[in-house]
Amino acid sequence: MPRYSILAGIAKGMRLTGEISSYLNEENENEMNSPSYSIGPGFPHPQKLVVGYALTSKKTKSFLQPKLQGLARNKGIIFVAIDQSRPLSDQGPFDIVLHKLSGKEWRHIIEDYRLKHPEVTVLDPPDAIQHVHNRQSMLQDVADLNLSDCYGKIGVPRQLVVKKDPSSIPDAVGKAGLMLPLVAKPLVVDGTAKSHQLSIAYDQLSLLKLEPPLVLQEFINHGGVIFKVYIVGEAIKVVRRFSLPDIGEHEHLCNDGVYRFPRVSCAAASADEADLDPSVAELPPRPLLERLARELRRRLGLRLFNIDILREHGTKDRFYVIDINYFPGYGKMPEYEHIFIDFFLSLVQGKYKKRLMNNC
Numbered sequence: 187m188p189r190y191s192i193l194a195g196i197a198k199g200m201r202l203t204g205e206i207s208s209y210l211n212e213e214n215e216n217e218m219n220s221p222s223y224s225i226g227p228g229f230p231h232p233q234k235l236v237v238g239y240a241l242t243s244k245k246t247k248s249f250l251q252p253k254l255q256g257l258a259r260n261k262g263i264i265f266v267a268i269d270q271s272r273p274l275s276d277q278g279p280f281d282i283v284l285h286k287l288s289g290k291e292w293r294h295i296i297e298d299y300r301l302k303h304p305e306v307t308v309l310d311p312p313d314a315i316q317h318v319h320n321r322q323s324m325l326q327d328v329a330d331l332n333l334s335d336c337y338g339k340i341g342v343p344r345q346l347v348v349k350k351d352p353s354s355i356p357d358a359v360g361k362a363g364l365m366l367p368l369v370a371k372p373l374v375v376d377g378t379a380k381s382h383q384l385s386i387a388y389d390q391l392s393l394l395k396l397e398p399p400l401v402l403q404e405f406i407n408h409g410g411v412i413f414k415v416y417i418v419g420e421a422i423k424v425v426r427r428f429s430l431p432d433i434g435e436h437e438h439l440c441n442d443g444v445y446r447f448p449r450v451s452c453a454a455a456s457a458d459e460a461d462l463d464p465s466v467a468e469l470p471p472r473p474l475l476e477r478l479a480r481e482l483r484r485r486l487g488l489r490l491f492n493i494d495i496l497r498e499h500g501t502k503d504r505f506y507v508i509d510i511n512y513f514p515g516y517g518k519m520p521e522y523e524h525i526f527i528d529f530f531l532s533l534v535q536g537k538y539k540k541r542l543m544n545n546c
């Protein structure tokens with residue numbers, strides 16, 4: 187029986203203790219002794235909120251940390267691992283499904299499940315996730331926004347997509363009027379290390395050595411600091427990370443060729459406590475981020491993502507979005523545990539209210 191028909195049932199005065207326990211698989215049976223959450227004022231019956239998750243083992247370890255699990259348990263939220271060898275519909279029932287797995291097969295499974303179980307909140311829809319797996323389409327929505335007069339200007343660097351034939355690149359770059367140096371990024375982000383192998387091309391000749399399909403993006407000097415804006419539903423949290431140093435006239439003239447660079451910004455060490463030039467370290471204005479997050483949530487149809495933002499060095503308010511990631515490394519986001527718990531509770535409260543309204 188789907189959990190939400192139970193919610194509707196409760197609203198009509200049914201009791202349900204026996205039914206809930208049959209939901210929980212053996213592994214989670216002892217969770218029944220932990221507290222339950224109340225889904226709204228004037229609604230006394232306790233409930234369990236079940237979050238099914240299908241994540242890689244790396245993600246499970248970084249996200250489902252003991253602190254999150256403990257705090258969640260205290261609020262009546264339990265996490266149940268989805269068994270990928272069994273049909274999804276035979277598992278649960280879930281209130282929420284969290285997932286980040288690659289491959290077409292999983293996309294079909296989760297899409298099929300969404301259609302068959304509209305009562306379950308699937309975070310997030312596979313089509314929306316697919317949209318940010320391409321470095322061209324991921325930034326299109328930012329380019330379409332006109333956030334030029336909102337406590338700052340925000341856009342995307344000028345870029346060009348090259349699908350094949352590296353010999354055409356110098357010409358295409360010239361025609362598009364892109365300025366060297368350029369950052370070359372694999373077009374598709376598929377969770378592999380290769381899709382994060384980026385390089386800088388300093389001169390025309392080196393463009394021939396690049397391997398399409400890729401995106402060529404103008405390098406933005408940003409003082410070596412990047413802002414990572416984490417979004418969890420309505421919540422926004424910004425952190426600073428170290429990034430690539432500026433490329434001045436001198437570095438540009440003294441370098442040629444293609445340089446692979448490491449994933450500096452992914453390092454666990456944050457730049458939040460570093461002694462930085464205040465004009466570089468100052469966080470982007472809150473109203474700008476709120477507007478951007480609101481627009482992107484709506485346009486992308488995602489609730490769990492982060493945005494990488496650069497401030498052009500030497501400016502106060504010229505910002506560039508260079509990357510959008512679905513379900514990023516939230517374990518590195520301060521207070522992510524509380525933010526997620528509030529988010530999960532808000533999702534079911536929202537659904538419950540909607541149900542009540544429909545029943546009225």
Ligand SMILES: O=P(O)(O)O[C@@H]1[C@@H](OP(=O)(O)O)[C@H](OP(=O)(O)O)[C@H](O)[C@H](OP(=O)(O)O)[C@H]1OP(=O)(O)O
Binds near residue numbers: 248452492512515
């Ligand atoms: O591994 P983490 O915790 O650094 O998280 C990665 C993210 O790092 P960040 O949160 O931005 O520091 C990372 O963000 P960046 O692309 O490095 O900006 C990606 O989201 C990556 O997922 P995928 O490989 O693109 O599918 C994320 O990898 P997965 O954890 O999803 O495998």
Ligand SMILES: Nc1ncnc2c1ncn2[C@@H]1O[C@H](COP(=O)(O)OP(=O)(O)O)[C@@H](O)[C@H]1O
Binds near residue numbers: 405
């Ligand atoms: N246009 C750019 N100008 C300057 N630095 C960039 C640019 N694009 C990417 N970078 C640097 O490269 C890093 C990785 O690029 P990003 O587009 O975020 O790819 P990934 O998905 O692998 O994180 C960024 O965190 C930043 O340090």
Ligand SMILES: [Mg+2]
Binds near residue numbers: 451494509
């Ligand atoms: Mg990035």
Ligand SMILES: [Mg+2]
Binds near residue numbers: 375510
């Ligand atoms: Mg990325």
